[in-house]
Amino acid sequence: MIDATEVERALIGKLAADPALGAALPDGVYYDVAPIGATKFVIVSLSTSRGLYELNDAETFRAFIYVVKAVALGPAGDTVAAADKRIQELVDRQPLDVTAAGASLMVARWVDRIRYTETANNDVWQHRGARYEIMVTPA
Amino acid sequence: MPNKLVLGGFKELRDELVAFPQTVNRESVPILERYARATQAEVIAAYPIVTGELRAGVKVLQRAARGVATLITLITSAPYAHIFEFGSRRQRPRPTFLPISERGRRQGVVAVADLVKSKGLVVRGAND
Numbered sequence: 001m002i003d004a005t006e007v008e009r010a011l012i013g014k015l016a017a018d019p020a021l022g023a024a025l026p027d028g029v030y031y032d033v034a035p036i037g038a039t040k041f042v043i044v045s046l047s048t049s050r051g052l053y054e055l056n057d058a059e060t061f062r063a064f065i066y067v068v069k070a071v072a073l074g075p076a077g078d079t080v081a082a083a084d085k086r087i088q089e090l091v092d093r094q095p096l097d098v099t100a101a102g103a104s105l106m107v108a109r110w111v112d113r114i115r116y117t118e119t120a121n122n123d124v125w126q127h128r129g130a131r132y133e134i135m136v137t138p139a
Numbered sequence: 140m141p142n143k144l145v146l147g148g149f150k151e152l153r154d155e156l157v158a159f160p161q162t163v164n165r166e167s168v169p170i171l172e173r174y175a176r177a178t179q180a181e182v183i184a185a186y187p188i189v190t191g192e193l194r195a196g197v198k199v200l201q202r203a204a205r206g207v208a209t210l211i212t213l214i215t216s217a218p219y220a221h222i223f224e225f226g227s228r229r230q231r232p233r234p235t236f237l238p239i240s241e242r243g244r245r246q247g248v249v250a251v252a253d254l255v256k257s258k259g260l261v262v263r264g265a266n267d
Contacts, residue, residue, distance in 0.1 A: 032231040043226060048238035067225055067232055116221050118228060125228045131237075 006101035069129030080128035103136035178243030
């Protein structure tokens with residue numbers, strides 16, 4: 001059995017351990033939502049997932065598509081642009097240790113881009129990143 | 140009497156092959172449209188009602204594309220649909236449109252692949 005939570009922990013752990021990403025977005029890497037007060041952070045969330053039931057009743061692989069985005073307060077996009085680039089360097093077609101999930105990695109890859117600006121209470125927030133597919137198979 | 144082997148039907152075969160893309164296109168459009176409408180209904184049902192904009196923004200667009208292709212696109216056009224899908228600075232993402240639409244697209248592709256298979260061709264990768 002593949003433990004999906006451990007796949008997420010592996011992804012978040014890899015991003016959180018990177019010094020360059022931590023320097024750009026020092027408030028941390030969070031699943032779904034960041035704590036109040038955070039102004040420069042990374043969000044990881046599950047966008048969609050699937051198995052292939054034709055193959056061994058979906059036990060052959062699981063594919064998880066995660067949103068991984070840099071979020072920062074301010075009108076300038078420099079910080080999120082650098083962070084987005086770094087996230088891509090860390091995840092796209094790179095290794096990911098999913099041993100704790102009872103799995104091994106088949107592929108981690110960039111799927112499509114996410115970029116938008118949010119305005120709220122006279123503040124401007126930049127959101128930039130991508131969806132990434134993490135495909136794993138039982139170890 | 141000289142031996143003679145006559146192979147016929149080439150013109151008919153050629154005519155069928157030439158017409159094949161148009162035939163498949165004509166028959167696959169209603170299939171894809173049916174899946175698009177079903178997916179649209181599923182997305183609309185999954186969106187909450189606050190102002191009604193999210194649900195009203197889910198539309199099916201159909202237009203001719205290059206060659207014999209027909210493009211059927213499901214869109215979510217509310218101005219904050221991306222915020223709903225991917226989250227705001229304080230609100231968690233609520234993935235709705237993408238999971239449902241991607242599943243609907245896969246199902247539509249498989250249905251068209253079945254149509255092509257029913258005409259005697261082999262289709263690979265329809266589940267990808």
